Amino acid sequence: MPRKKTLHKKPEKKTRAKKAATLTTPRGMRDLLHNEYFTYQGFFEKAADIALYYGFQPIETPILEKEEVFARSVGEETDIVAKEMYAFSTKGRDRVALRPEGTAGIMRSYIEHGMLSLPQPVMLYYHGPFFRHERPQHGRARQFWQFGFEMFGTDQSVADALTIKLTHLILEEVGIKNLCVLINSIGDDQCRPAYIKELVAYYRKHINKLCTHCRKRLRVNPLRLLDCKNKHCADFKKDAPEIVGFLCEPCKRHLKEVLEYLDTMEIAYQIDHTLARGLDYYTRTVFEIVSQVEKNEVNENKDAESSDSDTQKDQGADKKTDQKEAVEEESLSLGGGGRYDNLARALGSKRDIPAVGAAIGVDRVTKAPGFSAPTPRVVKRPKVYFIQVGAGAKFKSFEVIEALRMARIPIAHSISKDTLSAQLGMAEKAKIPHIIILGQKEANEDAVIVRNMTTRSQETVPIAKIGEYFKKH
Ligand code: AMP
Helix, strand or coil: CCCCCCCCCCCCCCCCCCCCCCCCCCCCCCCCCHHHHHHHHHHHHHHHHHHHHCCCEECCCCCEEEHHHHHHHHHCCCHHHHCCCCEEECCCCCEEEECCCCHHHHHHHHHHCCHHHCCCCEEEEEEEEEECCCCCECCECCEEEEEEEEEECCCCHHHHHHHHHHHHHHHHHCCCCCEEEEEEECCCCCCHHHHHHHHHHHHHCCHHHCCHHHHHHHHHCHHHHHHCCCHHHHHHHCCCCCHHHHCCHHHHHHHHHHHHHHHHCCCCEEECCCCCCCCCCCEEEEEEEEECCCCCCCCCCCCCCCCCCCHHHHHHHHHHCHHHHHHHHCCCEEEEEEECCCHHHHCCCCCCCCEEEEEEEHHHHCCCCCCCCCCCCCCCCCCEEEEECCHHHHHHHHHHHHHHHHCCCCEEECCCCCCHHHHHHHHHHCCCCEEEEECHHHHHCCEEEEEECCCCCEEEEEHHHHHHHHHHC
């Protein structure tokens, strides 16, 4: 008879109960807390006011889109899609991505909902969080917030001018100083190929001295050669051919008209021949708006665009980027955009839909010199501090607070506190002009005591008459 196997259980190691690690936000992402939340909300409201005034309507698209929406529009070989996009497969094996930018999703929505049959141009604005797996540093986060707007269905230069004007106006209205528009035209399908040929021929001569990224760009995305922040590559930029000499007549005229509008509106601008922007879908106008600061003398010799893939690598890399941060500090763009006449076809439209748009980076704006946070409409300065004393009064508190809310009287309270002195102390600290006291006696009489904190006078007012009382006073 086979011997019965005896299962020897491993003796349990005596381990101390593991303490649960404190959880934090993912690297490069953060909570919007306290007043900062209201700062963002105030900015969005202000920007929406201006956009609505100029005829834009709100739109909200999903934060998650099919990966293809970005691969086909922003471009598979761009840094944003190739290196920075949070793309993954769902349980149903769909490939999706957290949106790294707004335009592609909104164009997808425009086509999907047949907005081409609406009167053109269709003008839309949006705001919300966006995601790019970049190395977190000054002015660069992995989750950041943008306010953007798009004009679909017009190829008119006035639409480009309006887009630039609006971006500029929003920044100006929140107090940002020394604004300057950097502008360029990157031509269209007619004239750009000849320029690219010339650009590639020029950079090929220096191929051995280019950074590894630029060597790849030579093959896959030559316009981005102009964007490289590497000191050695940047040196070649000076003598690189300028696209303006290659623009076809319609593109030249378009640029000239946009600049004329900027002149008329007295918007300061600089033509930046090296401005190409990192997305494939642009045609003709591209622009960025910066708040100009005094230049620091900084030696930049690190390749600015090495990619990273995990937290530890990130942290090591941070030290190396101090110098880069200083360089970028002087040139961080607060917002940017451009024309994208070919995007619709890339996303499956049967017809061309000429369009132009821009996005403002809210995180950078709220930290820019001169920024003054607009107060959001939901935030009201309390006019009354509500105090309750005694169990009966606490039960009746909600009736009083509702009477005040219906009368639109903003209040503050500390309903979880019990003593008069604790609540009075808070009311005085908050410097609120009136207090309302609900004691046991008042609760029984359906009334409250209203005290004017400046004159110290007080009177008893029936709860039902609170609204009327404050209207009179
Ligand atoms: P883009 O979508 O790249 O044209 O960027 C538009 C604006 O968004 C920029 O001008 C920045 O202000 C902001 N922005 C872009 N990427 C980031 C980021 N990683 N962190 C914070 N702000 C960003």
